[in-house]
Amino acid sequence: MTPLVTRVLLADDHPIVLHGLRDLLNSEPDFRVVAEAADGAEAVRLAVDDKDIHLAVLDVSMPRMTGLQAAQELQSRRPDLRVLMLSMHDSEQILYEALKAGASGFVLKTAADRDFVNACRATMRGETFLYAGAVSALVRDYLDRVRRGESDTLDPLTPRELEVVKLVAEGHTSDEIADLLVISRKTVDRHRANILEKLKMRDRVDLTRYAIRRGLITP
Numbered sequence: 001m002t003p004l005v006t007r008v009l010l011a012d013d014h015p016i017v018l019h020g021l022r023d024l025l026n027s028e029p030d031f032r033v034v035a036e037a038a039d040g041a042e043a044v045r046l047a048v049d050d051k052d053i054h055l056a057v058l059d060v061s062m063p064r065m066t067g068l069q070a071a072q073e074l075q076s077r078r079p080d081l082r083v084l085m086l087s088m089h090d091s092e093q094i095l096y097e098a099l100k101a102g103a104s105g106f107v108l109k110t111a112a113d114r115d116f117v118n119a120c121r122a123t124m125r126g127e128t129f130l131y132a133g134a135v136s137a138l139v140r141d142y143l144d145r146v147r148r149g150e151s152d153t154l155d156p157l158t159p160r161e162l163e164v165v166k167l168v169a170e171g172h173t174s175d176e177i178a179d180l181l182v183i184s185r186k187t188v189d190r191h192r193a194n195i196l197e198k199l200k201m202r203d204r205v206d207l208t209r210y211a212i213r214r215g216l217i218t219p
Contacts, residue, residue, distance in 0.1 A: 002124045007052055009035040011043035011067065012059040012086065017109065021057065021086075024116055031120060040065030044073045047081055055124060057176065058103075060087040060094055063219040065167065066181075068094075068101050068215060072159060075102035082123045086112070087215065094215040095130075105129030156198050164191045168204055169211035 004051045008025055010033055018036055022132050025031040037043035041064045047056050055075060058067035065073075071083050082180050085098040104123040107115050119129040149197050157165065160181075167177045175183060175190045181188070201207060211217045 003054055004030065006031050006054045006124050008032065008120070008121070009037065009043060009047055009053045009056045009069065011037040011040065011057065011062065013038045013062045014059075017059070019130055020115065021112065024113070025120065031117075035210075036101065039063045040067055040070030040073075043067075043070050044093055046078070047074055048077050049083055051078075052159075053081065055082045055084065055120060056209045057084045057086060060085055060089070060215045061097065063170070065163070066216050068097055069159065069162060071101035071103050073099065084123045084129070088218075089215065090131075091215065097215070099128075107131055124216070157195060161191055161195050161198075162214075164188065165195055165211050165214075166216040168192065169208040169217050 008031055009023050010018055010025075014023070022033045022036070025033050035050060037046055039062045040058065043056060043058060043062075044065070047053050056070075059068050060067045062070075067085055071085065074081055074083060083101075083103045084107065085101075085103040086107050087094055087098075088109050088111055089109060095106050104126070105119045105128060107119045107129070111131060115129075115131060122129040139181045163181060164177060167180060172180065174185050174192070177188045178185045194205065196202065198207070199210060201210065208217075
């Protein structure tokens with residue numbers, strides 16, 4: 001059942017965006033922003049610690065852990081939590097991955113003033129909210145994959161490998177990545193080698209371009 005007042009977690013690394021979204025929701029009688037995060041890891045921690053949060057609104061591109069990675073984590077640790085994704089980019093691949101990650105909706109920041117509150121309400125009703133043009137994008141993407149004989153558009157990387165790619169693209173050294181992920185330098189190097197092999201790529205530059213396309217970092 002939809003609660004009388006939905007308790008919301010907002011996650012975005014831009015304070016101005018957070019402020020605007022908070023004002024939009026708090027002006028509505030059926031929403032109250034109760035927590036805010038500047039990255040995906042913090043969003044996961046807050047949502048797991050506070051079981052009374054009903055809705056998590058996650059920006060796709062955030063430091064440490066993206067909104068997509070956070071959504072995947074929350075899907076396994078808080079399956080009762082509703083998730084709505086935000087993005088600056090009208091990207092078919094990001095849209096597809098957001099839905100695969102367990103998000104109930106996807107809103108473009110450029111249309112947030114028009115769509116955001118309605119998207120939050122639809123998400124809480126258990127409906128899927130997609131921005132204008134998203135349905136046709138999904139259909140087009142599906143048809144393209146069928147023509148290519150593909151069963152899935154996602155690259156064959158594990159969640160841990162995606163974490164490593166993101167940190168590599170952000171400029172972290174192998175030692176720094178090992179510290180951040182609490183793994184050994186040898187394990188980091190093995191992940192990097194496996195990633196390059198799976199993606200048929202050569203170096204950090206290729207991985208950075210890939211991370212931008214996947215929405216792991218913002219160019």
